[in-house]
Amino acid sequence: MPADEANRRNVLQHPTFYRGAVALLGPERAAFLADYKFHLRPATDDRPYFFHFFKWRTLPEILRLRGQGGLPLLDAGYLVLAATLLQALLVSGILILAPIGLWRRRRPAGPADFSRPRVLVYFLTIGLAFLFLEIAFIQKFILFLSHPLYAAAVVLSAFLIFAGLGSGFSERLGRGKRERAALACAVAAIAVLGAGYLLVLGPIFKPLMGLPGAARVPIAVALIAPLAFAMGMPFPLALGRLGKAAPDLIPWAWAVNGCASVLSAVLATLLAIHLGFNLVVMLAIGLYGVAWASFPRS
16 A cells, blocks of 8 residues: 555644554564554463553553543553562562571581571572472463363473372482482473473474363373473472471571472563563573572582
8 A cells, every 4th residue: 555545544743653554564564663663562372361462661651641542552461560569579589588587596507417508598499490390381271271271280280290290200200319319300300301392392282182171181181291200309309408407497497498489470471571481491490499509419
């Protein structure tokens, strides 16, 4: 359509819609999307947020225009999510740091002991990583199971059941001060399975999509089971070592891990909005690597 035929029905000061369509269909697409006041990039399976339009740099302008009806342009859901993360960070900081007595106690530290910073890093990272993977794979299984509710029920149940089984089995692997070696095996399994699923889940799902739902549910559980089994091991392995080295820190370790679990649920969503669920999975694998590095070597 030539430019002189634009802006005839909904008349604006400039042919804004025409210019936008031309930019989106031409070589200026990337620059137009970057400069536009709202987020317009299309949603994908990796970033399935159809109603995410918010850009931080537009917020001051929207607030200035609130008297002229600007507030309906505000993506309040995103701001609520960001505020929730800030609140969770604040409360978690208080709950983690408030037991001052834990920090003031002095006791001899042996080479095999968990120091307090190691406890903090370890239980914080595995708390974040576990929920990162759980939330990411709920999203990955939505297409296969046909509905978010089915995906949440099946994937969460599979993770909890098989992580519990992995937790019970970890006691055998960690006997005789072999916790670090057992942790290395668990983290390696998590890394291989987590990254591998990013590559193979699509090809696995495609020929099976025509199966009835009753058949797809056990397939989903079977796929989740080995990953969840390995993910159930890092927490009890560290708790067993901590019970031998510094039993007074066990309640604090539980608190750190619990706070991390709350933070990760919100943080995973924010990261997925901006970076995608694939990167959330890779970040979780990296966090498990950090946990392994912080585990005592002897």
